[in-house]
Amino acid sequence: MQTQAGDPGAFAHFDLERVDSPAFVVDAAKLRRNCNILADIRDAADIKVLAALKAFSMWSVAPLVGEYLDGTTTSGLWEARLASEFYDGEIATYSAAFKPNELEEICRLSDHVIFNSPGQIGRAQLILEHARITSGDVDIGLRINPMVATGEVPKYDPSAPGSRLGFPLDQLTDEHMEGVDGIHFHNLCEQTFEPLRRTWDRVFDAIEPYFGQLKWINMGGGHHITRADYEREELIEFLKDAKEDSGAEIYLEPGEAIALDAGILVGTLLDTGFNEVPIGISDVSATCHMPDVLEAPYRPAMLGELESEDQIPIRIGGPSCLAGDVIGDYKLPVPAKPGARFAFLDQAHYSMVKTNTFNGVQLPSIWLWDSDTDALECVKRFEYEDFRDRLS
Numbered sequence: 345m346q347t348q349a350g351d352p353g354a355f356a357h358f359d360l361e362r363v364d365s366p367a368f369v370v371d372a373a374k375l376r377r378n379c380n381i382l383a384d385i386r387d388a389a390d391i392k393v394l395a396a397l398k399a400f401s402m403w404s405v406a407p408l409v410g411e412y413l414d415g416t417t418t419s420g421l422w423e424a425r426l427a428s429e430f431y432d433g434e435i436a437t438y439s440a441a442f443k444p445n446e447l448e449e450i451c452r453l454s455d456h457v458i459f460n461s462p463g464q465i466g467r468a469q470l471i472l473e474h475a476r477i478t479s480g481d482v483d484i485g486l487r488i489n490p491m492v493a494t495g496e497v498p499k500y501d502p503s504a505p506g507s508r509l510g511f512p513l514d515q516l517t518d519e520h521m522e523g524v525d526g527i528h529f530h531n532l533c534e535q536t537f538e539p540l541r542r543t544w545d546r547v548f549d550a551i552e553p554y555f556g557q558l559k560w561i562n563m564g565g566g567h568h569i570t571r572a573d574y575e576r577e578e579l580i581e582f583l584k585d586a587k588e589d590s591g592a593e594i595y596l597e598p599g600e601a602i603a604l605d606a607g608i609l610v611g612t613l614l615d616t617g618f619n620e621v622p623i624g625i626s627d628v629s630a631t632c633h634m635p636d637v638l639e640a641p642y643r644p645a646m647l648g649e650l651e652s653e654d655q656i657p658i659r660i661g662g663p664s665c666l667a668g669d670v671i672g673d674y675k676l677p678v679p680a681k682p683g684a685r686f687a688f689l690d691q692a693h694y695s696m697v698k699t700n701t702f703n704g705v706q707l708p709s710i711w712l713w714d715s716d717t718d719a720l721e722c723v724k725r726f727e728y729e730d731f732r733d734r735l736s
């Protein structure tokens with residue numbers, strides 16, 4: 345996959361020696377700018393925007409996110425608890441499958457509970473009725489699968505053939521829609537406006553008979569709205585039309601767009617060597633700190649990477665035992681020797697939430713920097729006990 349971001353922004357002037365290594369550094373000013381763009385669209389189109397915690401759940405900045413957005417979207421009980429503990433606003437919870445013993449608490453914490461199939465809604469009826477009596481109203485949503493493949497990589501395309509995500513739109517009947525308050529579809533990944541329009545064209549025809557019944561339509565995430573080339577004016581007009589046509593409240597639930605280009609992952613070269621190519625072992629690991637590098641796969645951009653033809657790149661990998669724990673070949677902006685600091689760009693979303701301690705590799709500490717004021721604070725440092733306590 346080609347990385348769609350990688351603008352250094354204010355990090356171009358950040359001194360990497362100011363933080364630990366490894367460390368995530370998140371720029372609060374960039375987060376505010378991203379949230380502001382999303383809030384402007386929300387206001388112009390008169391819709392609601394929720395922050396997808398699965399992409400970025402750095403809860404120390406929950407008050408910042410809450411200043412701009414309408415709430416959060418969560419993927420199950422633990423994220424819903426996190427949302428209710430730290431974030432303001434509405435909570436929408438979707439999971440591909442809920443465990444019956446968790447559903448009552450999920451209903452208590454959430455405003456919208458979104459199911460992946462009518463079968464699950466049917467089996468949950470008793471729990472839903474009980475939850476309504478004990479904890480008040482909760483809207484029931486159904487995620488549909490639009491069956492409009494828009495992604496370049498099937499792994500990231502919920503409409504790919506054989507997908508388990510969402511109820512196939514061509515199977516939807518009136519019976520399935522009984523008791524359903526809202527429709528949810530999530531069909532995009534790092535995309536601009538056109539695939540959303542294409543998806544909606546198909547969804548529109550299938551759900552039009554239920555306009556009037558639907559309180560809301562949630563158009564999921566994957567909208568790269570805060571990217572410079574996103575067609576925001578078209579999106580606003582589209583959202584206004586969708587709201588007017590359907591008579592429903594419209595929700596977007598972006599994750600990446602909130603933290604796009606808002607964070608770096610700082611690392612240090614620990615050793616260098618040569619085996620057909622120059623090799624560097626660093627304290628940043630692909631498998632432990634940036635698993636999407638291997639999973640997507642993609643090559644993260646490096647802060648200040650040189651483009652000179654004369655320089656030979658060095659292959660940077662992590663300290664783990666995995667032969668494939670390789671991040672990529674880079675022309676470092678500083679001499680590639682032990683102790684050299686470097687940083688990968690656009691690491692605030694999906695990296696921080698996916699870290700693990702395979703091989704006992706240390707977790708990056710988490711820092712908050714405000715490029716407007718230059719204030720810098722270590723929000724969290726992980727210790728040996730954090731590694732130990734995940735095991736038994």
Ligand SMILES: Cc1ncc(COP(=O)(O)O)c(C=O)c1O
Nearest residue numbers: 396399530565566567598599600
């Ligand atoms: C149901 C749902 N909503 C929202 C999102 C957030 O998407 P993104 O971070 O790409 O904006 C995802 C991501 O996978 C998702 O599955």
